[in-house]
Amino acid sequence: MRRGWFLPIAAALGFSFLYAPIVSLVIFSFNESSLVTVWSGFSTKWYGELFRDPQLLGAAWLSLQIAALSASIALVLGTLAAIALVRFRRFRGRTLFAGMVSAPLVMPDVITGLSLLLLFVAMEGFLGWPQGRGMLTIVIAHATFCTAYVCVVVQSRLSDFDRSLEEAAMDLGASPVRTFFDITLPIIAPALVSGWLLGFTLSLDDLVIASFVSGPGSSTLPMVIFSKVRLGVSPDVNALASIIIGIVALGVLAATIIQLRTKPKNRQV
Amino acid sequence: MTTHDPTIPPPRRLKPWNAVERGLARVGITGRMLVLIAPLIWLLVFFLVPLAVVFGISLTSKQFGRPPYTPLLTSEEGTVQLTLHLNNYIRLFTDNLYVAAYLSSIRIAAIATIITLLVGYPMAYAIARAPDRWRNILLMLVVLPFFTSFLLRVYALTGFMRGNGVINQFLGLFGIEPIVMMQTDFAVYVGIVYTYLPFMILPLYTTLVKLDVSLFEASADLGARPIHTFLFVTLPLSLPGIIAGSMLVFIPAIGEFVIPSLLGGPETLMIGRVLWDEFFSATNWPRASAVAVAMLLVVVVPIMLLQRAQGAVVEK
Incomplete structure (x- = not known):
């Protein structure tokens, strides 16, 4: 097929559209002036400011804890769900189960947040648990939607690996549990790592659901950022954003390199 | 051990797991159910039930107090009454x-x-x-x-x-x-x-x-x-x-x-x-x-x- 000039130019424009705002944000985070758009000299003072803001630091710490916890819960639940969906061809309620696993992927955040909050309030009324809302309720909410993402990632890895390895282990007398830990787990480990990381970043990023299910005194980082940003552009948010973008870029870069090294060439998601 | 040895001992199995598995099998619980049970219950409780709760509360009316909606079910003198607001x-x-x-x-x-x-x-x-x-x-x-x-x-x-x-x-x-x-x-x-x-x-x-x-x-x-x-x-x-x-x-x-x-x-x-x-x-x-x-x-x-x-x- 004739290769025209249209596709490369369209792609170049598309990528600059994706990256220009991010790049300009990072550049302006080093701006000395508090007027964010006027360049008045290079400075790292906003980064320093960031580390002297106890509210921001507290929120960041809370968000990191929530993200780690919910990603870990989601890792276990999502992996189990993926095993059930890939390995158990038929069981009663499979359609319902598959639907419940994938629906959170597209459910609008406001509905997820509202529904979980109403559930927590109703449960507190009937069971007396969970008492009030805070970190625990946010973790439960995040673990629920992260489970869906972990499941998708693990599912794709599980469905394209050679089952004869497992069968060989079982033929040699290993119990299903032992086969899982000795054979299956090492093979799907890369998917588990990326599933956990995906859950971690999604939890760290969530504003809407956390706003619904959090309680007084448990503001996550996105909630603090949102309330700052709503009032206008603030240069310390630029610095914070640059740090987060830097960490994420390094993480994705590392993950891509690992995947390219370990995966056969023709595997693509 | 040579390859001709006819009596290769079977690989040691994880003892505690076998006992657990056998015990569970006796009460009718299979490994499959154990895999399914946790994600299934979690998603039922924290995904499906909440949607039902939303639907239920959409049929109530706003009121002042905690919780800020009228109860769906009220029991009065032993009879349970369901009140729906459209x-x-x-x-x-x-x-x-x-x-x-x-x-x-x-x-x-x-x-x-x-x-x-x-x-x-x-x-x-x-x-x-x-x-x-x-x-x-x-x-x-x-x-x-x-x-x-x-x-x-x-x-x-x-x-x-x-x-x-x-x-x-x-x-x-x-x-x-x-x-x-x-x-x-x-x-x-x-x-x-x-x-x-x-x-x-x-x-x-x-x-x-x-x-x-x-x-x-x-x-x-x-x-x-x-x-x-x-x-x-x-x-x-x-x-x-x-x-x-x-x-x-x-x-x-x-x-x-x-x-x-x-x-x-x-x-x-x-x-x-x-x-x-x-x-x-x-x-x-x-x-x-x-x-x-x-x-x-x-x-x-x-x-x-x-x-x-x-x-x-x-x-x-």
């Missing part, structure tokens, strides 16, 4: 605010989805046709923003489009007057396209990269112009990717809250924002629930479309 739903249909918000959400999401498709398709196609060594790098460049905070990317756009933002300063170099972009529907479109572009590109790429190049060659050999090959061969074959990508943008865009509240103006009506205000500002939980139920009805057809398209994307 006033929230009646309001949804009679109050112009809600009808307008639904229609404008659908309109904004649909227009933004089409723009995303028009921007994303050439990008996905270019990546699919790129040389092998480039492809993974380009894909990584698509995925990278997806992992970067959604909120911060929307925020980055505000710095770009403000009255004295980067675009207007750039235009100013050529003596062009600043354009008002923020707090308009235009900004909301840009926001949706910007943040959801990876969702469009990935499924499109997945279908496009699997297309057989010989089909294009055959079409060209038979004298079709490239534009015809594209319209009659490439486009129909990539339809599952188009549907999957479009639904992945359209469904979350309908309920979007962050983009209209940071980029849109006060007159940008979107249903996610209405639900948010109903809940946080008016503290009318029953009304917010009714809005959520109606929103679910709007997205249920797109969700079904998505599931079918995803099956087709994966199958090929």
Whole structure:
């Protein structure tokens, strides 16, 4: 097929559209002036400011804890769900189960947040648990939607690996549990790592659901950022954003390199 | 031990597990059930039941107190009474605010989805046709923003489009007057396209990269112009990717809250924002629930479309 000039130019424009705002944000985070758009000299003072803001630091710490916890819960639940969906061809309620696993992927955040909050309030009324809302309720909410993402990632890895390895282990007398830990787990480990990381970043990023299910005194980082940003552009948010973008870029870069090294060439998601 | 040794001892099995397994099997619990039980219960309790609770509370009325809605079930002298209020739903249909918000959400999401498709398709196609060594790098460049905070990317756009933002300063170099972009529907479109572009590109790429190049060659050999090959061969074959990508943008865009509240103006009506205000500002939980139920009805057809398209994307 004739290769025209249209596709490369369209792609170049598309990528600059994706990256220009991010790049300009990072550049302006080093701006000395508090007027964010006027360049008045290079400075790292906003980064320093960031580390002297106890509210921001507290929120960041809370968000990191929530993200780690919910990603870990989601890792276990999502992996189990993926095993059930890939390995158990038929069981009663499979359609319902598959639907419940994938629906959170597209459910609008406001509905997820509202529904979980109403559930927590109703449960507190009937069971007396969970008492009030805070970190625990946010973790439960995040673990629920992260489970869906972990499941998708693990599912794709599980469905394209050679089952004869497992069968060989079982033929040699290993119990299903032992086969899982000795054979299956090492093979799907890369998917588990990326599933956990995906859950971690999604939890760290969530504003809407956390706003619904959090309680007084448990503001996550996105909630603090949102309330700052709503009032206008603030240069310390630029610095914070640059740090987060830097960490994420390094993480994705590392993950891509690992995947390219370990995966056969023709595997693509 | 030689290979001819007939009495190879069986590998040692994990003793405690075997005992546990046997014990459980005796009461009729299989390994399968153990795998299923945790995710199943979790999703039932924290995904399905909450949706039922939303539906239930949408049938109550606002009241002052804790919780701020009338009880659905009341027991009086031993008889349980079920009280249903339909006033929230009646309001949804009679109050112009809600009808307008639904229609404008659908309109904004649909227009933004089409723009995303028009921007994303050439990008996905270019990546699919790129040389092998480039492809993974380009894909990584698509995925990278997806992992970067959604909120911060929307925020980055505000710095770009403000009255004295980067675009207007750039235009100013050529003596062009600043354009008002923020707090308009235009900004909301840009926001949706910007943040959801990876969702469009990935499924499109997945279908496009699997297309057989010989089909294009055959079409060209038979004298079709490239534009015809594209319209009659490439486009129909990539339809599952188009549907999957479009639904992945359209469904979350309908309920979007962050983009209209940071980029849109006060007159940008979107249903996610209405639900948010109903809940946080008016503290009318029953009304917010009714809005959520109606929103679910709007997205249920797109969700079904998505599931079918995803099956087709994966199958090929």
